[in-house]
Ligand code: ADP
């Protein structure tokens with residue numbers, strides 16, 4: 001019988017090239033880029049191996065006036081950049097995929113911090129990132145120069161072996177889009193004013209690129225049809241549509257999305273549904289005969305088929321789903337749908353780019369480690385001499401460790417204290433907006449349940465004696481961490497003076513269903529990552545009045561890296577949460593929390609009838625310590641005793657999964673192998689000077 005998904009595996013022509021199927025990894029950053037080209041090529045190669053018909057690279061700066069430092073994207077400033085990109089095209093071609101390059105001039109989005117080159121824009125304006133240097137309006141000679149840079153970069157892209165060359169007008173990050181937007185362009189010449197004039201540069205770049213490489217390479221246009229700002233920005237129903245009509249047949253492929261990046265890469269917390277961009281982009285195919293690709297955190301094969309059959313897209317675009325599971329296409333093709341490691345929409349991958357560090361992913365701990373550590377998402381060394389392992393704790397770390405050990409062929413016993421597997425992945429998924437995080441546990445539990453070499457024991461809180469009685473010589477302790485109840489955190493290294501009978505709660509209490517007494521709750525967020533903001537929402541849902549106090553100057557500052565901060569603070573304001581920033585909690589009195597201004601030291605009392613402290617975690621190491629002591633005394637003789645996940649170092653769920661993976665990978669390996677990977681670097685060749 002034909003597969004219900006066979007339509008997804010039809011070849012599709014894009015100008016002069018043909019993709020082998022409809023799976024299209026759209027451009028996305030990796031934090032590897034020109035600084036780590038071998039690592040970047042290896043990451044892309046895994047996607048091609050996993051079945052993606054098209055594998056794109058990331059923003060590729062065409063000139064030093066588009067310098068995104070300190071973020072290491074890609075570069076094609078001159079011919080010296082070709083060999084680094086060639087690594088990727090060769091690797092991708094080996095697996096029968098097409099390689100695409102996203103040429104970019106970032107205009108005033110690039111602040112040219114390293115090059116100190118002029119910052120270019122359609123009109124004089126302050127630059128995108130906060131800094132003293134403004135962008136200047138491009139004159140005609142600048143525009144002519146830009147066109148030449150783009151042509152030259154397209155030529156080099158072809159030399160580097162790319163099959164698809166992008167012109168990029170999206171995410172509010174690129175010059176051609178800045179020219180399109182009236183809010184960025186108040187020019188009076190033929191590049192400003194009417195839509196035709198504002199689209200002139202984009203049209204010219206498309207024509208130039210086609211002239212330069214169009215015979216052998218497809219020319220793609222990445223275009224944001226809607227800024228999601230209502231009448232204050234470009235709307236798909238008006239100018240977005242008009243531009244598609246204006247340029248309809250010019251590109252060989254339309255890669256359409258919404259702008260800015262926070263809207264395009266919306267997290268599941270704010271865009272819970274797969275296909276959240278469909279209603280913005282669904283008109284495009286009615287206007288052009290050229291193939292269309294769109295994204296929307298697609299992981300369901302049925303939804304993909306329906307999108308193609310309904311004539312909304314020709315290609316299923318993906319960045320994050322391809323990061324979480326590079327083998328998503330192969331799994332669909334082989335009927336292994338249940339094995340897909342679905343993206344949870346947490347944007348930890350995005351945070352890496354914003355921090356200018358190599359990519360990482362909550363669901364896929366091998367992402368970004370393909371070259372440095374030689375990790376493959378689907379393959380792992382078979383077991384060595386040892387036969388069995390015990391994993392204590394079934395949170396993200398324990399589940400990942402158990403799953404990988406089982407894949408290696410050990411007999412795995414997994415013991416979990418509670419009735420439900422998943423640890424914090426299960427508990428946090430019960431909070432508003434985080435339902436999809438449950439996938440971290442679901443994927444691993446499903447995998448473990450398929451295997452004959454795994455025993456899972458729920459409601460089994462193990463003591464050291466019980467562990468020893470089990471007689472399993474290799475023990476991985478993944479017992480997690482709990483939130484502090486004493487207020488110790490970033491701003492206080494000693495316990496806060498708290499009155500004896502005052503109700504003090506922790507995130508663990510709320511997640512376990514303990515509800516604060518009636519009255520106003522003061523949430524004190526000295527953690528400053530994401531959880532306190534989510535808990536504020538939860539308490540509002542439960543009908544509490546909430547005051548959110550933080551020493552930071554904004555709510556949940558870390559979430560700027562996941563592109564969520566503005567939405568979080570807006571959401572809390574709209575829920576009526578009283579927000580007190582720049583305040584450090586110093587004690588609690590009969591009137592409420594006594595807070596000190598972080599800057600002036602002035603004191604004020606914030607009324608409340610209970611306190612929720614989100615400050616720091618304490619590692620649950622009792623079991624590990626007890627076992628270690630027995631080992632030291634000689635009353636236990638374990639071969640392996642390893643502490644992993646939050647019990648070893650509290651952090652993100654992504655860190656716990658990574659820790660669990662690492663422990664399983666290196667079990668029975670040469671101990672130096674783990675260390676050596678830190679030193680595997682791509683060093684600058686000192687003899688080469690360009
Ligand atoms: P991590 O993020 O490191 O995986 P979690 O806190 O999510 O940590 O998970 C730790 C899990 O370990 C929890 O589900 C907890 O119930 C379980 N656990 C803690 N102590 C024991 C124990 N002694 N025996 C079995 N399970 C335990």
Ligand code: SF4
Nearest residue numbers: 343344346347349361
């Ligand atoms: Fe998806 Fe999160 Fe992985 Fe990014 S880090 S791909 S959002 S699971």
